[in-house]
Amino acid sequence: MSLRRADPDLVAEDSARLAVGLRNLLARLPDGGRALAVGHSPTNEAAVFGxxxxxxxxxxxxEGVLVIRTDDQYRVESSA
Structure with missing residues (x-):
């Protein structure tokens, strides 16, 4: 059973908290800038989800994913 199904509130709270950090990092990038997030846990996936x-x-x-910002919207593309 996935954690998201077992405890959706926990997943929503943690993902939202991680998204704040990711959003703050992305806001500091210049136009056309890039950032590389490296880790060995489901934290990166949770931040992207949030x-x-x-x-x-x-x-x-x-492996990784590419997070694209257009105006104030974010979307994911495979980095492969």
Whole structure:
């Protein structure tokens, strides 16, 4: 059973909190700027979910996603 199904409130709260940090990081980038987030836990996926509302499958070693900001909207693209 997924954690999201087992405890949706916890997932919503943690994802929202992580999204704030990611949003703050992205706000500091210049136009056309990029940031690389590296980690070895589901934290990156949770932050992306909180920011975009899109479920990102578990990322393996060296994998990632591209978060694109257009105006105040965020979307996910595969980095592969």
């Amino acid at each position: 920011l975009t509302g899109e479920v990102v499958p578990p990322l393996g070693k060296g």
